[in-house]
Amino acid sequence: MDTQQQLIAIDLGTTNSLVGIYQDGESTLIDNAYGQKSTPSAIALDESGQILIGQAALELRHKGLPVLTSFKRLMGTDKKMQLGQQRFNATELSSLILTTLKQDAEHALGHSVNEAIITVPAYFNDIQRQATISAAELAGLKVARLINEPTAAALAYGLGQSEDSCFLVFDLGGGTFDVSIVELFDGVIEVRASAGDNYLGGDDFVSMIMKQFWLAHGVQFGAEEGVETIPIDIETALRAKAQRALHQLSKDSQVSLDFSWQGVDAYMQIEQQQFNQWVEPLLTRLRRPLERAMRDARIRPNDIDQIVLVGGATRIPVIRKMITKLFGRFPSTSIQPDEAIVRGACVQAGLKAKDQSLKEVVLTDVCPFSLGIAITEEHVFDPIIERNTVIPASKVNNYQAIHKGQRSIGVKIYQGEHRLCKENIFLGELDVPLPPNNELLTIDVRFSYNPNGILDVDVHVPSTGENLQKVLINHQSVMSAEQVEQARLELAKLKIHPRDNLVNKALLLRAERLFSEHTGYLRQEIGEKTQQFSQILDGQDERKIRETRPYFEKFLNDIEQQGMFDDY
Template sequence: MIIGIDLGTTNSAAAIWRDGQSVLVPNALGDLLTPSAVSIADDGSVLVGMAARERQSTHPRDTVTAFKRYIGTQQTVKLGKRSFDAEDLSALVLRSLKADVEAFTGEAVTGAVITVPAYFNDRQRKATRRAGEMAGLDVRRLVNEPTAAALAYGIQSREQEPFLVFDLGGGTFDVSIVEVFDGIVEVRASSGDNRLGGEDFNERMVELARRTLDPAGKLAKADPVALGELLRAAAERARRALTDADSTEFSLVWNGEVFATPVTADAFEEAAQPLLQRLRDPVLRSLRDSDIRVDALSEIVLVGGSTRMPVVRRAMTRMFGRFPNTSVHPDHAVALGAAVQAGLLARDSALDEVRLTDVCPFTLGIEHAEADGRGGYRTGLFSPIIDRNTPIPTSRSKVYSTIADNQREIRFGIYQGESREVAGNVRLGELRVQVPLKPAGQVSAECRFTYDSSGLLEVDISVPSANITRNLVIMDETDTLTEAQIAERRAALAALKVHPREESENVAVLARAQRCYENFLGVQREQVSHWITLFEQVLERQDPRAIKEARDQLVLSLDSLEGERFL
């Protein structure tokens, strides 16, 4: 049996495809949602789910939540006498869900479809897959969360016009634009922010309440870890209360004393404005990439528990000029869609006419060098090969040439991301190819990227003139810095002299240009890259008048490019 699993930041759920429909599986408590929480009990045993979450305020040093945000990193947490990383903790939750399904169905689980945020990078996806394997699951496929929600909604509605899935969960935000026609559920574009979710709104609530919560300063001596969990829990309660009320009380008890302060929906909305603004860019990006206008969208489908917040729903109504569709259960849609995908993999006859097409969520490319206009080359730049939101599976190639006489090898650093400079992207691996000694530009190599629906990237390099071929299937790499290395780099940056590049106006326009580079594709992306190169060349001259003229011109160019604004 293949099951579908929504591995969430706040809650997780499992579902199965049975009798022509998705069915959510209750856990041992009879609940359809299992908190993504792990705790170590006093006797050393591991608690998962609600039992763990209930200990969060009382045993903050033995309990952990929201660890999904750190999957794919080296960050660890110590519970009891043992340290866990996010993969370990995720595996414990997945193992619990697997046991629930087997108890509910009486059948052995042979495979699983696990959902991930659309904006998870390669490392995070592979870490999720490893967590599933550690839980004893054969992970058959990873599916983007908004794609899974769209699959559940699309199967029910048979909607013909494109619709947008707006998925704001506890720790991540995703958006996808989807079309359904003739049984085909086609994802046109996906975008998101995997550091934005309900937990961030909780933090804003805490900041708002602390202004008046403790005027006498009594909480200053409190254990910061324990107090932090109490504040977070109080914020969650207050945030949920504001779903149905215009005001509520933010309260907690410390050392037998009640600390309370009123909070209003209007004050919370004002405090949350920076987060609400961050919801805009992924929406804009997905619309641009799909080449679909706002008025062509048939529905705005809200998914994820955090979309229950009135501040979010009001923001969405203002953003799109219409009320969003709330017919899909925000906490269940992703798991239900994962079960549909499980049914597809199991070749269930009820899904014979249903097909799913997805997209590559990140741009994939290599590191390359560009002429700097002074007879040399600037290295460390990103050359896209597969643009984000390209339908998958796909295979794309580009040709590169040597840049130095008698160059012995061409090095292909492989990256994933949207930054113009590879330092801002995720490094996936490297291929080195020995080439014949010839004058610069006379040796060319074709670099082909092949990306499939399971998220596997294969890289092929060929040098036709020398009959050379190389192949690499991307594997995991880790690149972490020790505290000493971080301190050394921080000191080195602090010792640098101030250059015109660091002047605020120049920083601002360069940051905007970098954002535009990330937001656009193809010819427009190449144009922005050219503008950035020209402006950086002027900065190097350190002529204030020339810099101002170049900056003004760059602003005009970016204004003409960004054009339509609907938010």
């Protein structure tokens, strides 16, 4: 394969993002500037006005500075997020993450890349998928294919399977939840059904810890009794502590959440059983898409051969316990949950590039939601493509004008499962003119849904022979080509911290955080080591910096592992 045309694969996640390639018959993940596979989907602005992306951005949370995360949940909306004096939408913020991943890939491969396979939640609607494509364009990437996240995971899992089987992909990331029923037979990986929730993920379990902490201790920080709303500066710092507590609960039966802010200290002991009670409403929300997917696939729990867990949030013990109880067996742990999606996307990149080692693999996917139009004056939803139809799909329905002599028909397009259109997602509309006539004229409406999950709408008017075509875009929230170009020019003006110095910056910010968290001898030692490393950086001797950095990083790792009990 021509390296200049080499496809990269990107898992653009709510919490973390990864990039890889398919090479020499296998998926290979690419390290970022920190030497890690995973890049936090976080963006911040430091005191000098430079944009920090990834781990360095997260290290600013303890200062109460704005750190933008979870913006993937806002894809396809008009909502803006503030960073310094500028405001960005989720598409622009996602493009910065994609740009960073593209640079990591180019650094590792030694040549430029301009095309990518990008994963999206199966339940992302047409508008969100268009926004993802716009984000890629802003980053200088052409999208060769959007692939649903659980489908990518199924591809990674099914590639090594030789026997026919039916498995369930349970994909719980930082901000979204998807579930897919997949059958593997005769070299074909077939997605039978998908369901999900775009606003349910690990972030919600973190938020539940924050809510309980604030209800118990908010008064100490100036809040009124019983108030759940956390001030934004405190919320940013508290979220970091709550995330650590959640990670700890994945290993231990209890954890302590210690939080300090402007001289006020608060402490909370969290028991595993107590946490399980807090998140019961979230578990109920997880069960609904599970039941829908199995109902649509017309299978029972005992028909499932294996349950594949995908996404970092599946490490939460109460979630694994729920799955084990529902299916009467333990889920599979053969694939690293954090890497399954990007590894499957790498396989898709190999398929797209016609890699010879993948010539026997066939993948089929489904449309995870129903697509249709509003009919009657009450705006009742009439599905044209039903959910879990195998894609690509194309279907035409015939519709009649409501009144004789009607001069136009408004075709309003929706996505969803509710009988009433107002309860579904509005995707766009097309006004179809009709000729003067005293009859009830008809139109043919064709929906075509491609493998990227993008909907095309074609309307034919039999009485005139006229055809109207619309590549469906909701202009209120998806960027036009002109807007993409304007945004690209604006983003190019940003002062983004140089990639080569990002690791050093992150280490200094991490040292500052640990200094603020500790007291006594440890604080003194952290201060001394930080000063020594800063002086070496000031010397600008690259060889000396490379030699010293691992020792400073190990020192910080040791401090983090010791925790609060060694302050003396």
